[in-house]
Amino acid sequence: MTLKGQILAADGTPLKVKLAQTNRRRRLRAIWLVTPLLLFVGITFLIPIADMLFRSIDDPVVNRLLPETSKQLESWDGRGLPPELAFDSLASELRARRADQSIGKLASRLNFEKSGMRSLITKSGRKLKKIKEGPFKEKLIKIDKKWKDRDTWVVIKRLSSPYTGVHYLAAIDRKLDSEGDIVFQPEHRQIYVLLWVRTLWISVAVTVFCLLLGYPVSYLLATLPLRISNLLLILVLLPFWTSLLVRTTSWIVLLQSHGVINDLMVVLGIIGEEQRIRMIYNQTGTLIAMTQILLPFMILPLYSVMKTIPPSYMRAAQSLGASPAWSFFKVYLPQTIPGIGAGSLLVFILAIGYYITPALVGGQDGQLISNFIAHHMKFSLNWGLAGALGSILLASVLLLYWVYNKIVGIENMKLG
Amino acid sequence: MADTVDTLVKFSKVQKSYDGETLVIKNLDLDVMRGEFLTMLGPSGSGKTTCLMMLAGFEPATHGEIYLDGKPINDVPPHKRGIGMVFQNYALFPHMTVAENLSFPLQVRNLDSGEVADRVKKVLGMVQLEGFGGRRPNQLSGGQQQRVAVARALVFDPLLVLMDEPLGALDRQLREQMQYEIKHIHENLGVTVVYVTHDQGEALTMSNRIAVFNEGVVQQLASPDDLYERPDNSFVAQFVGENNRFSGKVTGLNGNSCTVELDVGGEVHALKVNVGEVGEKTQMSLRPERVEVNPPHGKYQNVFEGVVKELIYLGDHIRTRASVCGQDDFVVKVPNSSGHVHLKEGEIVKFGWKMEDCRALDAKK
Ligand SMILES: Nc1ncnc2c1ncn2[C@@H]1O[C@H](COP(=O)(O)OP(=O)(O)OP(=O)(O)O)[C@@H](O)[C@H]1O
Ligand SMILES: [Mg+2]
Numbered sequence: 001m002t003l004k005g006q007i008l009a010a011d012g013t014p015l016k017v018k019l020a021q022t023n024r025r026r027r028l029r030a031i032w033l034v035t036p037l038l039l040f041v042g043i044t045f046l047i048p049i050a051d052m053l054f055r056s057i058d059d060p061v062v063n064r065l066l067p068e069t070s071k072q073l074e075s076w077d078g079r080g081l082p083p084e085l086a087f088d089s090l091a092s093e094l095r096a097r098r099a100d101q102s103i104g105k106l107a108s109r110l111n112f113e114k115s116g117m118r119s120l121i122t123k124s125g126r127k128l129k130k131i132k133e134g135p136f137k138e139k140l141i142k143i144d145k146k147w148k149d150r151d152t153w154v155v156i157k158r159l160s161s162p163y164t165g166v167h168y169l170a171a172i173d174r175k176l177d178s179e180g181d182i183v184f185q186p187e188h189r190q191i192y193v194l195l196w197v198r199t200l201w202i203s204v205a206v207t208v209f210c211l212l213l214g215y216p217v218s219y220l221l222a223t224l225p226l227r228i229s230n231l232l233l234i235l236v237l238l239p240f241w242t243s244l245l246v247r248t249t250s251w252i253v254l255l256q257s258h259g260v261i262n263d264l265m266v267v268l269g270i271i272g273e274e275q276r277i278r279m280i281y282n283q284t285g286t287l288i289a290m291t292q293i294l295l296p297f298m299i300l301p302l303y304s305v306m307k308t309i310p311p312s313y314m315r316a317a318q319s320l321g322a323s324p325a326w327s328f329f330k331v332y333l334p335q336t337i338p339g340i341g342a343g344s345l346l347v348f349i350l351a352i353g354y355y356i357t358p359a360l361v362g363g364q365d366g367q368l369i370s371n372f373i374a375h376h377m378k379f380s381l382n383w384g385l386a387g388a389l390g391s392i393l394l395a396s397v398l399l400l401y402w403v404y405n406k407i408v409g410i411e412n413m414k415l416g
Numbered sequence: 417m418a419d420t421v422d423t424l425v426k427f428s429k430v431q432k433s434y435d436g437e438t439l440v441i442k443n444l445d446l447d448v449m450r451g452e453f454l455t456m457l458g459p460s461g462s463g464k465t466t467c468l469m470m471l472a473g474f475e476p477a478t479h480g481e482i483y484l485d486g487k488p489i490n491d492v493p494p495h496k497r498g499i500g501m502v503f504q505n506y507a508l509f510p511h512m513t514v515a516e517n518l519s520f521p522l523q524v525r526n527l528d529s530g531e532v533a534d535r536v537k538k539v540l541g542m543v544q545l546e547g548f549g550g551r552r553p554n555q556l557s558g559g560q561q562q563r564v565a566v567a568r569a570l571v572f573d574p575l576l577v578l579m580d581e582p583l584g585a586l587d588r589q590l591r592e593q594m595q596y597e598i599k600h601i602h603e604n605l606g607v608t609v610v611y612v613t614h615d616q617g618e619a620l621t622m623s624n625r626i627a628v629f630n631e632g633v634v635q636q637l638a639s640p641d642d643l644y645e646r647p648d649n650s651f652v653a654q655f656v657g658e659n660n661r662f663s664g665k666v667t668g669l670n671g672n673s674c675t676v677e678l679d680v681g682g683e684v685h686a687l688k689v690n691v692g693e694v695g696e697k698t699q700m701s702l703r704p705e706r707v708e709v710n711p712p713h714g715k716y717q718n719v720f721e722g723v724v725k726e727l728i729y730l731g732d733h734i735r736t737r738a739s740v741c742g743q744d745d746f747v748v749k750v751p752n753s754s755g756h757v758h759l760k761e762g763e764i765v766k767f768g769w770k771m772e773d774c775r776a777l778d779a780k781k
Binding site: 330 | 493496498509510
């Protein structure tokens with residue numbers, strides 16, 4: 001039935017409308033089915049990530065406790081001393097904070113930025129109690145000469161914004177000096193750049209080792225008769241069935257200086273009693289243990305890609321005159337690239353954020369960035385810095401994902 | 417090929433076992449002539465692919481020697497044999513374009529790029545795929561992929577091309593067209609082809625000679641017409657084309673003919689092909705198109721009465737199933753010529769055939 005060129009359904013509504021209706025109904029039903037999962041993912045995954053991102057730039061203390069002063073300092077250009085009004089509002093707000101007992105928190109936050117601020121704030125608060133009348137500029141300076149120091153005010157002004165980038169600067173060993181320029185942290189406090197480089201290098205190394213070790217195994221898995229390859233696959237998956245902790249501690253048993261491997265080498269006379277090799281509580285330990293633990297994540301995607309490559313390709317290449325090695329590099333290897341890509345991406349992303357293994361077997365120089373994130377969350381309670389480190393980690397994973405998508409195409413990814 | 421005939425491939429006493437317990441190929445002796453189209457035909461599991469793989473070098477022979485162009489090749493690795501091969505699943509490299517697939521064997525041989533381009537263009541023309549060079553294999557239809565596979569096996573001018581059921585995946589119509597095209601390419605290039613199939617029609621239409629395989633043994637090696645009309649044994653008679661079978665006991669030998677007493681009674685005169693002494697069992701084979709219904713009196717030595725059981729109209733002929741000499745599945749093809757007899761189901765008629773058309777063969781099954 002057509003009406004003015006429009007096709008109608010049996011009940012007279014235009015067919016297009018009808019189709020849209022049915023499709024919408026089907027879509028709604030699909031959404032309804034996945035709602036629990038969406039909620040779960042939202043609550044347990046997206047909200048914490050958003051919270052982490054927020055904390056990494058969140059710095060509300062000064063803005064909340066010195067609102068009027070913050071406003072006054074906004075218009076100050078940082079040269080000379082701030083206007084009289086700023087002194088006045090600071091004085092009244094300090095008095096108020098002393099009254100509601102939040103002055104300690106304020107002092108701590110400022111002291112974190114510049115040492116000596118704690119005593120300055122508490123002292124000024126105490127003394128201001130008796131001073132009722134302005135103008136406060138001279139009186140404050142009389143209380144402490146530091147109020148005449150421009151740097152004191154620069155620190156307050158810098159913290160007066162509710163948002164801050166200092167955690168990100170700290171995450172790459174930088175800070176703002178009193179001129180507002182980005183400079184290096186003092187030498188003895190520089191650790192994060194080193195950590196980033198180490199995390200990156202260990203992740204790359206683990207990925208490369210996994211690839212080198214996993215590729216031949218996957219090839220065997222894909223080409224051996226089914227019965228044998230199933231057995232081999234079970235061996236590959238066996239680590240998944242043992243707890244991560246058990247595996248990591250068994251590496252300690254094996255690798256420590258009085259562990260199985262060293263003992264064996266001493267007994268066999270390969271090394272002397274005094275030459276026991278340090279294989280654990282350092283980067284070597286981290287590398288070995290992480291490679292073993294992440295190996296299945298390389299093997300499975302590779303295997304699933306290789307399984308789909310019929311042996312006749314290699315035979316065809318050889319029948320066309322290519323040597324086995326040439327056939328491998330020109331015909332087999334290119335077809336496994338989606339597997340290599342997926343496996344490497346997976347291993348690298350897991351490695352870059354790996355925590356438990358480096359914590360247990362890494363010793364001093366085998367610690368990775370994730371260990372420091374944990375440290376800041378549990379011990380130093382510097383959640384802002386932890387958030388910044390975490391956000392950078394997240395961003396680098398996303399960047400990697402994007403690069404992978406550009407090069408291999410995410411739709412080519414095979415994960416098993 | 418008649419006067420340039422010489423041997424290109426020679427299998428000499430070749431045996432093959434995969435598991436050390438059973439012989440998949442038993443003592444194979446087979447010569448492939450230069451320029452011929454030889455087909456290996458046989459049921460599934462008869463060892464055809466195994467033979468091809470040994471020839472291509474992917475499976476070692478357990479015993480015996482294979483010669484290519486007079487030289488033993490048992491120790492030559494596959495990539496040095498210079499044998500083109502077409503695989504059943506085509507095995508076109510999916511990450512390369514058609515042109516790259518075709519230039520692969522040329523680049524391996526270090527030809528310069530101008531020559532490579534020329535040859536690729538020529539071979540694409542040969543398989544009627546001009547302009548498809550830039551496509552990926554998965555952007556081609558099955559038939560087109562098939563052609564590319566054939567072209568790739570030929571582009572480096574091999575002496576010998578092996579094809580393992582290359583048309584197995586195609587539908588019937590395309591299959592017939594490709595049979596014709598491959599046949600033409602073979603005739604034009606003069607290349608030697610060893611072809612594997614289990615489709616007897618394909619074997620009959622394409623080949624110069626056919627080797628019928630069963631259980632690792634070549635049952636008969638002959639031209640298509642010989643194979644169909646003069647099968648050497650009952651396996652070949654049964655496997656190639658349709659036939660009626662009678663079993664019985666030899667009662668008399670007389671020059672090239674013999675008389676056979678049927679198990680169900682009655683005496684048949686047959687051509688003596690593959691029978692032993694008087695008193696031994698034999699099985700006779702008779703093609704359905706060699707039987708005449710209600711023949712004139714005295715025309716044939718063998719005339720039997722039978723009941724018409726079923727008639728199937730097939731246009732050019734009427735397939736008639738009858739019960740004759742105790743055989744319920746006796747088949748006759750009655751040509752649909754003007755004035756042919758019109759049979760009815762249940763009718764009792766006479767069937768007659770020549771002594772020469774009824775071949776007495778071995779009794780095996
Ligand atoms: N790789 C192998 N390992 C063990 N046995 C094998 C192997 N390949 C083939 N066979 C056995 O060898 C016999 C012959 O196999 P082959 O593949 O040569 O048969 P074919 O004639 O090509 O059959 P088809 O028409 O089904 O392809 C079969 O019984 C098969 O089970
Ligand atoms: Mg086969």
